[in-house]
Amino acid sequence: MMMALRGASAFLVLFLAAFLPPPQCAQDPAMVHYIHQRFQVLEQRLEKCTEVTRAYIQEFQEFAKNISAMLGRCMTYTSEYKSAVGNLATRVERAQREIDYLEYLRESDVCVESEDKILAEKLIEEAEEKKRIQTLLNASCDNMLMGIKSLKIVKKTVDTDGSWMKDAVGSSPKVYFLIGSRNNTVWEFANMRTFVEDSTKPAPRKLILTLSWQGTGQVIYKGFLFFHNQGTPNEIIKYNLQKRAVEDRMWLPGGAGRSLVYQHSPSTYIDLAVDEHGLWAIHSGPGFHGHLVLTKIEPDSLGMEHSWDTPCRSHDAEASFLLCGVLYVVYSTSGHGRHHITCVYDPLGTVSEERLPNLFFPGRQKSHSMIHYNPRDKQLYAWNDGNQIIYKLQTKRKLHVE
Numbered sequence: 585m586m587m588a589l590r591g592a593s594a595f596l597v598l599f600l601a602a603f604l605p606p607p608q609c610a611q612d613p614a615m616v617h618y619i620h621q622r623f624q625v626l627e628q629r630l631e632k633c634t635e636v637t638r639a640y641i642q643e644f645q646e647f648a649k650n651i652s653a654m655l656g657r658c659m660t661y662t663s664e665y666k667s668a669v670g671n672l673a674t675r676v677e678r679a680q681r682e683i684d685y686l687e688y689l690r691e692s693d694v695c696v697e698s699e700d701k702i703l704a705e706k707l708i709e710e711a712e713e714k715k716r717i718q719t720l721l722n723a724s725c726d727n728m729l730m731g732i733k734s735l736k737i738v739k740k741t742v743d744t745d746g747s748w749m750k751d752a753v754g755s756s757p758k759v760y761f762l763i764g765s766r767n768n769t770v771w772e773f774a775n776m777r778t779f780v781e782d783s784t785k786p787a788p789r790k791l792i793l794t795l796s797w798q799g800t801g802q803v804i805y806k807g808f809l810f811f812h813n814q815g816t817p818n819e820i821i822k823y824n825l826q827k828r829a830v831e832d833r834m835w836l837p838g839g840a841g842r843s844l845v846y847q848h849s850p851s852t853y854i855d856l857a858v859d860e861h862g863l864w865a866i867h868s869g870p871g872f873h874g875h876l877v878l879t880k881i882e883p884d885s886l887g888m889e890h891s892w893d894t895p896c897r898s899h900d901a902e903a904s905f906l907l908c909g910v911l912y913v914v915y916s917t918s919g920h921g922r923h924h925i926t927c928v929y930d931p932l933g934t935v936s937e938e939r940l941p942n943l944f945f946p947g948r949q950k951s952h953s954m955i956h957y958n959p960r961d962k963q964l965y966a967w968n969d970g971n972q973i974i975y976k977l978q979t980k981r982k983l984h985v986e
């Protein structure tokens with residue numbers, strides 16, 4: 585829970601700083617209730633007046649660092665306090681996103697009081713937001729998944745966990761093989777043939793990274809390997825495979841990496857994905873319900889472009905992938921039997937579950953260690969029970985609703 589607090593946002597911290605008597609632990613439920621009430625007021629003001637909010641932010645940000653040390657000392661809680669703080673953390677995250685958005689909207693500098701104006705402003709904001717997301721997800725790609733056509737096992741190993749892939753952009757024929765869920769050795773095969781035949785002519789190159797990965801969420805994008813840095817809850821590394829050095833790093837906010845992304849994938853805390861729109865991260869959100877959070881990442885600067893809370897649950901999930909800006913989550917009951925896609929999330933709202941056919945995977949009994957879409961060849965690369973698999977897909981144009 586402390587991680588949640590520190591990670592969640594400076595906002596809760598500033599908030600506590602503003603309304604609590606100085607350095608002591610808030611263990612009293614009445615105090616929590618009081619914080620809750622004050623927070624409600626703050627949320628209302630947040631909606632009402634961007635300018636006041638901005639002033640708040642600036643003022644309170646000064647407190648943030650000072651107070652976080654104090655919060656770090658509060659190690660014992662009643663369970664009531666824990667869940668109250670959990671709730672607050674969720675709401676604070678929401679507020680934080682709103683703040684980020686407000687800061688993005690540079691033009692809305694006027695503090696209005698009239699309800700009509702507030703409403704009008706809200707509508708404009710919503711329209712702006714919609715436009716921004718549409719621009720963000722405006723690639724020349726308009727497909728939705730209609731079925732998983734075939735399965736091809738290209739290689740068999742004894743390792744239950746791992747990932748394999750080609751670069752998601754460009755034309756490099758190289759195949760990358762990452763065995764295990766915590767390691768630093770990447771095998772680079774010249775092409776698919778040498779990978780399939782395990783050919784020693786030419787032998788695969790062994791690349792030892794300076795850091796180890798955690799889980800099976802790695803992707804290769806424009807020559808860079810992106811992975812969750814082992815031993816950290818939420819750090820994503822951008823690794824230059826040519827120079828064999830860390831190029832850049834980022835920290836996913838919102839309590840990312842605190843729990844497994846998918847219930848049946850026991851080592852992946854942050855999953856990464858690439859589709860026609862670029863780079864994405866998928867992680868489990870805060871709280872006990874474990875809904876997936878989808879975040880769009882700008883691969884050059886490693887900035888966060890946008891984040892969405894999805895309705896898709898982590899429970900009984902084993903993997904997910906993005907295709908044309910839509911998240912498809914693969915489920916299986918207790919990790920056995922048929923694997924099917926029963927949750928789909930489209931940030932633009934064009935594709936919904938009701939419009940999709942029954943999407944299930946052929947064969948295989950065990951849970952997938954990873955399933956990643958490659959927008960270059962438009963097929964899925966998967967790892968199941970030690971086998972490296974390619975699934976071919978059937979797609980069709982999205983139906984547009986106005």
Ligand SMILES: *[C@@H]1O[C@H](CO)[C@@H](O)[C@H](O)[C@H]1NC(C)=O
Binds near residue numbers: 646647650
């Ligand atoms: C940090 O806390 C100290 C007392 O613990 C106080 O004197 C100081 O003004 C605080 N700084 C800020 C920026 O709030």
Ligand SMILES: *[C@@H]1O[C@H](CO)[C@@H](O)[C@H](O)[C@H]1NC(C)=O
Binds near residue numbers: 715719
């Ligand atoms: C999407 O891109 C096309 C051209 O590629 C452009 O004409 C259109 O205006 C863009 N739409 C948005 C919402 O940015």
Ligand SMILES: *[C@@H]1O[C@H](CO)[C@@H](O)[C@H](O)[C@H]1NC(C)=O
Binds near residue numbers: 763764766768769770
């Ligand atoms: C890392 O992977 C290599 C092969 O890719 C293997 O030889 C080595 O034992 C692995 N290390 C660990 C700690 O699992």
